[in-house]
Amino acid sequence: MEKFVTHVGTALPLRRSNVDTDQIIPAVYLKRVTRSGFEDGLFAAWRKDPEFVLNKDEFKKATILVAGVDFGTGSSREHAVWALQNYGFKVVISSRFADIFRGNSAKGGLLTIIVPQKDVEAMWDAIEQNPALPITVNLDARNVSYGDVTVAFDIDDYTRWRLMEGLDDIGLTLKSLDFIDKFEKSRASFKPNTKTLNH
């Protein structure tokens, strides 16, 4: 995973709440068996509309998505994260994310930032006034800044450290193999096993 410390880019204002994962990438686009190539499916239904914000030239190079409340609700498909990343997004900002989407993002190195709704709205206004506005996301300092505005955000220490170091979760867990071994020795014998039929 790529390390994430700071990112400077332009943003895309997505003035919609409850952007569910079926909108981020519809099910018919989930059939690939790789982690790449999902950019075509990103917001596929909405992109049919030439007026949709993603189709506007001034936002074509955006790397930061600023969306309404409850972004990423619905299914657990990590393809939603891959579609955003494959398209070129590095950061998503919203006032609230669905749990599974947020977890998936952290695994794949897509930074999700929670700021109050009033700050989201101020960002939308600023971006719409000036689509070329550079926005700086500083994970080290835990803030987002543009123009003379700086908005602080919370992120737990562990996730921040993992993202900043670009660490792979599985590698970290495998350092705890002794703990896993010990736990397995104490598991109750009545717990089911998929390879053994009892009845």
Next chain:
Amino acid sequence: MGKTLAEKIWQEHVVRSAQGEPDLIYIDLHLIHEVTSPQAFDGLRLAGRPVHRPDLTIATEDHNTPTQNIDQPIADPVSKLQVDTLRKNCAEFGVRLHSLGDIDQGIVHVVGPQLGLTQPGMTIVCGDSHTSTHGAFGALAFGIGTSEVEHVLATQTLPLVRPKTMAINVEGALKSGVSSKDIILAIIAKIGTGGGQGYVLEYRGSAIRALSMESRMTVCNMSIEAGARAGLIAPDEKTFEYIKGKPHAPSNWDEALAYWGTLFTDKDATFDVEISINADELEPFVTWGTNPGQGAPLNSNVPDPSAIADPEARGAAERALVYMDLKAGTPLKNIAIDTVFLGSCTNGRIEDLRVAADVLKGKKISKSLRMLVVPGSARVRLQAESEGLDKVFIDAGAEWRQAGCSMCLGMNPDQLAVGERSASTSNRNFEGRQGKGGRTHLVSPLVAAATALRGTLSSPADL
């Protein structure tokens, strides 16, 4: 101080705990399907890692699989590749797989309980958000993404931050014609699609205890629609009875039972949040919008967005009515339906088929619509056929299909056409969920059957 049920299960599964880090949680059962697993197996292969516990892992084919002509190769080459990839991966890594055509094939959340693999006090995960279904047995069960699927395959654990707890107390008795689907739709309408975020929900109260196991699964299934990764119900005699004799029910039954008997929320435990629902007042409930929180009693009208105070919710309602092509004030019962879908991990079990067949028996569905009946698993299909339910559906004019996720998410050929409107017993009414441009109203099996007969959204009381 006492503990909630979720806290007890959590504590039992902590492998490692350290200040400032998530807990490392042991996973008792990992369910797999074709859509969210190929990249995870690929990751293992790249790193040269085996599946740590193939004996705690099981796979089935459900999301992509056709519900017709299943003896022939899958027609869509991309779907076929995904299913073939699962078969190849399961063979290579030693994972038990129930393929299309196998008697134990079906929707992953129907298969687990039916095999007796879903038991109280377990941690269960799957790369599918409706894994919360298994919470009906008093298990802590939740959906995960593909990176987490790979993590569980490699280590049988997950690093997780302990969720908060929310009690949902449903007291009273349901009126005739009101079902567990109406309970959960009413809960989601009350707390919203984000109301459960960060929480494990525990459904409690006399109305929940009165539900059958399969009805409890319907409630827990849609926890994610309220934003909660997991929802559970304390196990009781009904739970134990349901598991008894199933293929993977414990052979040392008494030992298991002694442990299961400890799985309840202590009297002096406190939840972070508690909410209450009065079951006496519940009516058949349907959705009118494009998220599962946008629902209302069937006897009411399409709401007027201008009457919604919150500007965010008002805007969402306005957009939803445009997409759904509905006018504020229209009685919900006047909405004409093109397709009725009975099935899914929410309502594709034998009891769901029985109650719907009971409404349809000896009658004909409206000529203005089609009805698809898709059993949740091959065994549910066989059970239904042994009871003659297939004949009831076919005689009524419905289509009787093979098991799978089908039109719930429209990954296989079972899809709505642009502008088509469904009454669906599934779990999501998102824009285009059941096919591009399709419009979904979420309903219970009873409402689905009555709607099929009348052609507009209806309950059996309207017949």
